[in-house]
Amino acid sequence: xxxDPTSGTSVxxxxxxxxxxxxxxxxxxxxxxxxxxxxxxxxxxxxxxxxGSELFERICKLPEYYPTxxxxxxxxxxAAEIARTTGAEELVELGxxxxxxxxxxxxxxxxAGNLRRYVPVxxxxxxxxxxxxxxxxxxxxxxVHGVVADFERHLGEIPAAAGGRxxxxxxxxxxxxxxxxxxxxLRDISGLLGPGDHLLLGTDLVKDPEVIEAAYDDGAGVTAxxxxxxxxxxxxxxxxxxxxxxxxxxxxxxxxxEWIEMRLRARRDxxxxxxxxxxxxxxxxxxxxxxxxxxxxxxARLASDLASAGLxxxxxxxxxxxxxxVTLAGPxxxxxxx
Ligand SMILES: C[S@@+](CC[C@H](N)C(=O)[O-])C[C@H]1O[C@@H](n2cnc3c(N)ncnc32)[C@H](O)[C@@H]1O
Numbered sequence: 308x309x310x311d312p313t314s315g316t317s318v319x320x321x322x323x324x325x326x327x328x329x330x331x332x333x334x335x336x337x338x339x340x341x342x343x344x345x346x347x348x349x350x351x352x353x354x355x356x357x358x359g360s361e362l363f364e365r366i367c368k369l370p371e372y373y374p375t376x377x378x379x380x381x382x383x384x385x386a387a388e389i390a391r392t393t394g395a396e397e398l399v400e401l402g403x404x405x406x407x408x409x410x411x412x413x414x415x416x417x418x419a420g421n422l423r424r425y426v427p428v429x430x431x432x433x434x435x436x437x438x439x440x441x442x443x444x445x446x447x448x449x450x451v452h453g454v455v456a457d458f459e460r461h462l463g464e465i466p467a468a469a470g471g472r473x474x475x476x477x478x479x480x481x482x483x484x485x486x487x488x489x490x491x492x493l494r495d496i497s498g499l500l501g502p503g504d505h506l507l508l509g510t511d512l513v514k515d516p517e518v519i520e521a522a523y524d525d526g527a528g529v530t531a532x533x534x535x536x537x538x539x540x541x542x543x544x545x546x547x548x549x550x551x552x553x554x555x556x557x558x559x560x561x562x563x564x565e566w567i568e569m570r571l572r573a574r575r576d577x578x579x580x581x582x583x584x585x586x587x588x589x590x591x592x593x594x595x596x597x598x599x600x601x602x603x604x605x606x607a608r609l610a611s612d613l614a615s616a617g618l619x620x621x622x623x624x625x626x627x628x629x630x631x632x633v634t635l636a637g638p639x640x641x642x643x644x645x
Pocket of ligand 1: 375401402403404405406428434458
C-alpha cells in the first residue's frame with residue numbers, strides 16, 4: 308500500500324486474475340485440437356509459465372536476438388515524443404512480461420507531468436506480479452492495476468480508462484498471430500481506445516532471413532529450451548508423458564509468408580499419453596509440431612492491418628538499420644488529444 312497524495316488514502320497495487328480453473332480447461336482444449344490436426348500445432352501463449360517467462364527474458368539478452376535491444380533503443384530515443392504527442396495519462400500494456408520497456412514509457416509520461424496509472428496485462432502471473440512490484444517501488448505515487456488474463460479473451464476485464472490512454476503492445480507479439488486472427492485482435496484492441504487514445508505497436512520488420520533465423524535459433528540453445536518448455540507445461544498441467552529429449556527445436560523463415568516458424572520435430576517414432584485428456588498421440592520420426600509463428604512486417608502490411616481495425620498510423624519510429632519498428636496509431640478520423 309502507498310499513500311495517495313490526492314486523497315490522503317492508500318492506493319494499493321491491485322492484481323486481478325481472470326485465469327482460474329478454466330485456464331487448464333483452455334489449455335486442454337487447445338492441446339486436444341492442436342495435436343489431433345493432420346498438421347499438429349500448439350499455441351505460443353502456452354510457453355509462458357514461470358520458467359517460460361524466465362527463459363524468454365534470457366532470450367531477450369542473447370546476442371542473436373536483436374528485437375529486444377533494438378526496440379528498447381527506439382523507445383529510449385522516442386519515448387519523450389510519444390508521451391508528449393499522446394498526452395497519455397495511463398499506460399495499458401498487453402503481454403507486459405518483465406515490463407522493461409514500460410519503464411521507459413512511464414518515465415517519459417511522468418516527465419511530461421501526465422502519469423496516473425499503469426495497467427499491465429499478461430497470462431504469466433509470476434512475470435506480472437514481479438514487474439508490478441518493481442515499478443510500484445520505482446515510480447512512487449504510481450497506481451498499478453495488474454490484470455492476469457488472456458488478451459485474446461479478456462480485454463473486457465481491463466478497468467475503465469483513468470484518463471488519456473496509451474495501449475502498448477510491444478515485443479513483436481502481434482506477429483504471433485496468423486493474418487486473420489491478427490486483424491481480429493487489432494479490432495478488439497481498438498475497442499479499448501477512445502477518440503483521443505493511442506496504440507503503440509512494436510513489430511519486427513522483414514529483413515535478411517539469416518539474421519531472423521539466427522534470432523530464433525541461438526548458439527547457446529536458450530530458444531530451444533523455451534520451445535521445448537511447452538512440453539513441460541503440458542506434462543505438468545495435463546499429466547502427459549512427453550519426453551522432451553524426443554524432440555528437436557526447429558526454426559526457419561517462410562519466405563513466402565514472411566514469418567518465422569518454430570517447430571518441434573520428433574527424433575524418433577514416439578507415443579505420448581495425455582492422461583487428463585484420455586488420449587494417446589503418435590508422432591512419426593521427423594514429424595513436426597508448429598509451436599509459434601512470428602510474422603515480420605513492412606510499412607504497407609502494418610498500415611493495412613491497422614486500417615482493417617479502424618486505426619490509422621500516426622507515427623513510425625524505426626532504428627537506423629531498419630530492423631524493428633514502433634508505430635503509433637489512433638482511431639481513424641478521431642482528433643489526437645494534443
Ligand atoms: C514475446 S513476449 C514480450 C514481452 C514484453 N512485452 C517485451 O516486449 O519484451 C510475450 C509476452 O506476452 C505474454 N502473452 C502471450 N500470449 C498472451 C495472451 N494470449 N494473453 C496475455 N499475455 C500473453 C507472455 O506471457 C509474454 O510475457
